[in-house]
Amino acid sequence: MARKYFIAGNWKMHKTRAEAAVLARELVAALKDGRHKYLIAPGFTTLETVAALIKDSNILLGAQNCAVEEQGAHTGEVSVLQLKDLGVQTVILGHSERRHIYKEDDGLINRKVRLALKHGLDVILCVGELLEEREDGRAEAVCKRQTVEGLKGISADDFSRVTIAYEPVWAIGTGKTATPEDADAIHAYIRKVIGELYGSGAAESVIIQYGGSVKPDNAAALMAKENIDGALVGGASLESGTFVPIAKFS
Ligand code: PEP
Numbered sequence: 001m002a003r004k005y006f007i008a009g010n011w012k013m014h015k016t017r018a019e020a021a022v023l024a025r026e027l028v029a030a031l032k033d034g035r036h037k038y039l040i041a042p043g044f045t046t047l048e049t050v051a052a053l054i055k056d057s058n059i060l061l062g063a064q065n066c067a068v069e070e071q072g073a074h075t076g077e078v079s080v081l082q083l084k085d086l087g088v089q090t091v092i093l094g095h096s097e098r099r100h101i102y103k104e105d106d107g108l109i110n111r112k113v114r115l116a117l118k119h120g121l122d123v124i125l126c127v128g129e130l131l132e133e134r135e136d137g138r139a140e141a142v143c144k145r146q147t148v149e150g151l152k153g154i155s156a157d158d159f160s161r162v163t164i165a166y167e168p169v170w171a172i173g174t175g176k177t178a179t180p181e182d183a184d185a186i187h188a189y190i191r192k193v194i195g196e197l198y199g200s201g202a203a204e205s206v207i208i209q210y211g212g213s214v215k216p217d218n219a220a221a222l223m224a225k226e227n228i229d230g231a232l233v234g235g236a237s238l239e240s241g242t243f244v245p246i247a248k249f250s
Pocket of ligand 1: 010167171172173175211212213214232234235236
């Protein structure tokens, strides 16, 4: 089965509503004839603004995180119900900044993945090793653990709404990119793990994005690899001048 490229932008903790609106308008115009699947994940406070601007476009609305509980006394958290209410279709979970700065572990991430899927949201589940884990030869083991634990209890049916993003932590926001060959090798390995969990059909159809300093000048070489099906873009997604060439790579 041919997999469709999926290019997503993670705006992290950037942009006021006015700034987000400018970028959203630029992307709607520039990507309307784009051939791939697109998503942008603005910060929580700009979701409503961006939702209104992209609602009739080919760009999906993503959130960068959600609370582990459905609702209740959780000061400062944002629930899946609130995200759905704003028109969010997909939530990014297990991003390395959530894992390493905010100490989210595999168990917590798994509960979030299950909750989001239960409420009909799609999920981008991020996995990826630290530099020292790579240097110790543990990159595959770490990605396997994060994939298997993150997907615990998720049916094959629900898994069809999960995208995996392989993001080596040492490449995020550092300007260092995994070589296309190194990235492809881990993607192939994650695909094999998915096959063990859900069978060969799921392994063949799962979308595995690469993330880690993707830029206009390296996107095409990464996407040319057999097992790389798209990109999760941080820094370069903050300006249309850098995101659009990635989104329209050929
Ligand atoms: C990310 O945050 O998911 C990411 C890949 O960031 P950057 O593109 O800036 O490395």
